[in-house]
Amino acid sequence: MLSIKNLHASIEGTEILRGINLEVKAGEVHAIMGPNGSGKSTLASVLAGREEYEVTDGEVIFKGKNLLDLAPEVRAREGVFLAFQYPVEIPGVSSTNFLRTAVNQVREYRGLEALDAVKFLTLMKEKMKLVEIDQKLLSRSLNEGFSGGEKKRNEIFQMAMLDPTLSILDETDSGLDIDALRIVSNGVNQLKSDKNATIVVTHYQRLLDYIVPDYVHVLFKGRIVKSGTKDLALELEEKGYDWIKEEVDSAATV
């Protein structure tokens, strides 16, 4: 489904990603871990099409298409979903109107008919249950005045509404208490199928108790330096990132 080869990306002349290689197949959950500043969020942003990053080398093929050639909205319609680390507050834009516009533009691209108000509301109510989000929140302006946990739940709710094939969760767990984490993870797990895939970007292993990954990759200095199973995450939890750093640095000096 997703094939990343030798991906290099920089921002304002500073290279952040220095040759990422990653293969993700349908039905899989991949966790990307790594210390702060290793490039995790950059990878998520580049995949979603954030313009500040310049891709200097490499390719990303998503469902047979060159993802890097597509505008962010087209990537979304193709099925890429980024759950933002910091969801944006947009005063004056109602959550419901926004989502209906988004859902219908995505549906149109996928050759599905637009949802009328009634069908849209029915879908919304169904998906709201997944993340236990209150309808009152959705009658407000998008993310405006939402708590941290509410914003993250709203991200997963939007994910449920847009029905992506590749979901990228960028530090969705950071700042959440256990209850919110459980709700968010539960939502993600229910949306999992053998047709879609999930990339979980996180600093902490904690989230991976709830969303169990098939593969764990450690990103350091813009490269994936170690891959393994969920046991790797537990090892990181126990030993921290220093031993990885030492391994990489000693390998570099050899």
Place this chain on the structure above:
Amino acid sequence: MSTLTKQDTFIGLLDTAPNNFSAARTLAKESYLSQGIPVAKAEEYKFSNIGKKLEQNISNVAPAQPFEVTSEMVHSSIFAGYEGDLLVFSNGKFLPQLSSKIEGVEVSLISEKNDLAIGSIAKPEKDAFAAINQASFEDGLFISVPKKAQIERPILLLSFNQANGGQVIQPRFWIEAGDFAEVTFIDQSISLGDNSYFVNKVIELKGGVNTHLKYYRLQNESKSAIEVSNIETDVQKDARFTSVNISLSGDLVRNNLSLNLLGSNSEGNMYGIYLLNGKSHVDNHTNVDHTIPHAESNELYKGILADQSRGVFNGKIFVRQDAQKTNAFQQNNNILLSEDAIINTKPQLEIWADDVKCSHGCTVGQLDEEALFYLQARGIDKTQAKGLLLYAFAGEVLEKIEEESFRVYCDTLIQERLGSKF
């Protein structure tokens, strides 16, 4: 005072004035002669060189004559859903046969009201254009709402403008409302054709105590329309005046809006949107004068400027020494959509009292890129996402319009302009 190129020509216009209100006209003429048409050096017109614009575009400084307006034209011009009353004008001349008989409201020509204190609210010495209008207006409309009258249906002032050779149209209104009266006006002009013309409008509003007056205006005239308006009102004890001004088009538009808060517990609200493209130039000069304690003023103007358009905002809040416990708030926010668009914004606070709450702020910026990316990342087309964000930006002002059909109409025009469909 200033060197004038057009002064002599305007004198010609002044000489065509009717004989009524001779004292007021003479005073105004003298006032004009001492002020002259403002040129680039005039502080109050620094960013809007109206003298030059008139020189370039107004070839025929003569009163524009009324032309035929049919009831079909009127019907097709009224926005959808409007169910209020209607007063129709052709090049500033009132057309009673096409206008409503408004229940409970007196409507007559100013020329029938010889003892009217013309210029006692919008004083000619404050602005050269107010002076020209007062010295030379042909006729105008007197509207009086009696004491305690609650006029539930809004009154639409629908003006058709079409002047050849860039003639001058000088509407003048005297609106008065007795104590406790409530009334809403909607002011809209329709340009017929693309000819240049100059509208020089004066509205004086005199409200009693505890009145609730609302004045909504849509400026969506032709790209060659030049307009200066002076709108001024006295707000008495416990009274409230609210103005919402939506500017979407015009060549050069200058709006002078002045509120004199004269009684305690009075409230003055001034809201506006200027959403401009092409070479449109809209200048909003507002002035609120807090003369007494315990009054409140609120002001919010928002600008969205595309292409080579230009916006000017100058908001003056004057708090006199006696005006303790004043609450005065002013905000002007702008989004520039092109490198060539210009905004000149100047909040002016002059506070002589020491126990007041006043705030002002202005911002100039571009669209929030992070918000734009967020919407795109959810599958929304970039153009539409921009429209959605700009519409949300303007929405804060639009919601101040309480008359629903008019709000929906302005809303639709703004959405069309922004290329968003919501």
